[in-house]
Amino acid sequence: MNNLIVSLIFDNIMNLLKIKGANNYKIIAYEKASRLIRDLEIDVAELIKEDRLTEISGIGEGLAENIKEIVETGTCQDYNDLAKEYPPTLISLLKVSGVGVSKVKQFYSEIGIKDLESLKEEAQSGALSQLSGIGPKTEQKILESVDKLLSEKNKLDLGEAAGLAYQLKDYIKGFKEVDSIEVVGGIRRREEIIDEIDLVIVTNDFEKTIKSLEKLPIISDVARLDDEIILADTKLGIGIKIFETGNSLFWQKVFWSTGSKEYNQKLKEIINDEIEDKIIGTFEDEQEIFKFIGLPYIIPELRDDLESIDRAKNHNLPSSIELKNIKGDLHMHSRWSDGRYTIEEMAQACQQKGYEYMAICDHTQALTVANGLTPDRLKAQWEEIDKLNETLDITILKGAEVDILEDRLDYDDDILAQLDIVIASVHSGFNNSREKIMGRIMMALENPHVHILAHPTGRLVLGRGAYNIDFERLVHKAIETNTILEINASPKRLDLSHQQVKLAHQLGAKFIINTDAHKVKQLNNMEFGVGVARKGWLEKDDVINTLRVDELKEFLAR
Incomplete structure (x- = not known):
């Protein structure tokens, strides 16, 4: 804080x-x-x-x-x-x-x-x-x-809002009068844009909690809305809403404070008054509440998608992917291009996460602003990776984030063929016509050496809009060419979006969740990419970096 x-x-x-x-x-x-x-x-x-x-x-x-x-x-x-x-x-x-x-x-x-x-x-x-x-x-x-x-005023991307919410949660947990606290609302649902931080707390001294909040340097104003709600303004612009409840009602309050307004309304329509009145004090967690109302557990990420209620009633929910399923991260950068850390430092951080493998995919020569690698520098990087693979307990794959230029990829095929991982991405010509931008992307997808299309639509959350593309045509081509679509976990991108993931999954696409990390701390963004995958109805087998290292190499060799 x-x-x-x-x-x-x-x-x-x-x-x-x-x-x-x-x-x-x-x-x-x-x-x-x-x-x-x-x-x-x-x-x-x-x-x-x-x-x-x-x-x-x-x-x-x-x-x-x-x-x-x-x-x-x-x-x-x-x-x-x-x-x-x-x-x-x-x-x-x-x-x-x-x-x-x-x-x-x-x-x-x-x-x-x-x-x-x-x-x-x-x-x-x-x-x-x-x-x-x-x-x-x-x-x-x-x-x-x-x-x-x-x-977009007073709104934050998911990463900024979640970071603030987690810090607030840890800070408030230290108040002696606070027994329990949970982050709810849009952050818990993993919405990409957050306009309010929602918290549920159990406190035995509401007034003392308010005074403690007022001392926080990030807080600019605190007001009591009613007997159960605190509203606070922050110096970041975003507001905070804190719901106070008793121990016996904690999980009930978490339950109703997580879903969107429309979602909760639909839930109430299928819960009769007698049951609703009994959703109090006997529950240890949300799973028990769902069981009590006769539904299987619905993950927080789907509690704004009304389809999940219908599928829950039919016991047809996905076995959603979880963060613990991720075995490696195949898109990150090092000091060789525009990253902040060495390959060894990134590898050690991945080891600490328990990953089996990782890939360094630095930028290529055309992206001079990011110190892109010439073929000679790329080969020198390979020598460093070979030495590290002899000493570290993680497999470092040799990769590159190759620019999709106007009429070609930034490396020739003889270079691409020697890489373990080839990620293709657009970093220029964002305002090309649909015909031109699609032609560039189709060219990349058709290249037999390209494994992954990175941040496929180019959008930036609370920033740049997507390229002018035919998304369904892109997905069909990716399926045809066995190219993997990236879910870029950077909160600044979250590209693909969960809506696009859901559609591409229905069409039959395969996915990978990468952080595109430029520094060690950004490796933690994997949780946000997994959140997008969960909102998009993905299961473990839909995402290739849930494979073990030998399985991954076999998949990439197809």
């Missing part, structure tokens, strides 16, 4: 410094420090107690003092001073497509725009196009981008 608030404030300082026009060295220092603190595996408060902050490379005495101040007070003087010069709401303008620091300063100084709402108002009135350097077309593009950002 401390790491999150320090990182958030450092991000704000960095952006306000950009708007102010401060020297680049100072901006980079805050940017690096923010990333370092966010990625720490230990609470920064522990480092403060041990006087070890400056042992972190990139954290000098000045930054260390700011970190201490933030942990103690929830803010720091450097941030407060900047906030007096420039409204922190200006930072939101930097997310607008086509708007950089110079335009933000122009908007603020010339017509007083200080947030997304006022930017929209001025764009609608035509005031922007009266400014130098901005014409009607640019104004319209800005307005479209602002509308999108406003529709």
